Amino acid sequence: MAATIDAVRDAFLELSMGHFVQPQRLVFADGHALVMTAHHTPSRSTVVKTLSIEPGRDPVITGTVVYSDPDTQFTANAAPLTAMRTGAVVGVATDLLADAGASHLALIGAGAQALDQVRAVHAVRPLRKLTVHSRTPAKAEALLEELSLELPGTALDTASSAADAVSSADVVCTATPATDPLFPAEALPERVHVNAIGSYLPGMRELPEELLTTCDLLVVDEVAAALAEAGEIIHAVQAGTLPVDRLVELGAAVGDPPIARGRTVFKSVGVGCQDWAVARLLSRPSSSG
Known part of the structure; x- marks a missing residue:
């Protein structure tokens, strides 16, 4: 994961420098089918990902990622790669925006x-x-059981509500298909970093509008993608409570790190350069260890 976070961080920095051609994601069947692509001009490398998403199915996500450059072609299962690259971008944002001593995560x-x-x-x-x-x-209990071996020194617990879960957290991650905010803004501590990665369609909303409009810093993976797909952002902008110029792109923040204080938010819908970064990393022989 550490190597993946570094690769995704570098990709977003390159995105901010104009090194990617990254079309808007294609969405079919009300979000049940997605196609994403990105082309990295310096290396002449390209990634294409196709996804099928069925919330009632296990696994929810199926699909394929194809990476190619002048010397290599690499194909991967889209489900674990998507989970890995989505985790990695949260690692980038958390490293950038959370307090240095943050140690309590609410998921x-x-x-x-x-x-x-x-x-x-x-x-x-x-x-x-x-x-x-x-x-x-x-599901929460099963997740904690699985993580217990990876996090031997970490206190693991469940909460009966989202509001209770976030009430004393340093970092919050939301990873749900919610269509209504998961918790009220007042449930959060005054200093907290929030990552929201679950909603990816205009009709989805994980975060309360009040949080978006009052937080000290609001970072998105890409402004154009957020305005097209992030339900929370779209709703607040259309309501006139969130000026578009408050949105800070992650690549720009990586290149010029802000001073983070109060409540900070990272909203991601996922963009092609993330898939490119992880597929490129996995395609290298040295990455297989």
């Missing part, structure tokens, strides 16, 4: 993305406590 959602969310935050902010809330308590 909302215990689905396919959850493991790599925890792994990524732990890679940049070693966890002393992890609190998980899921609308299916058995």
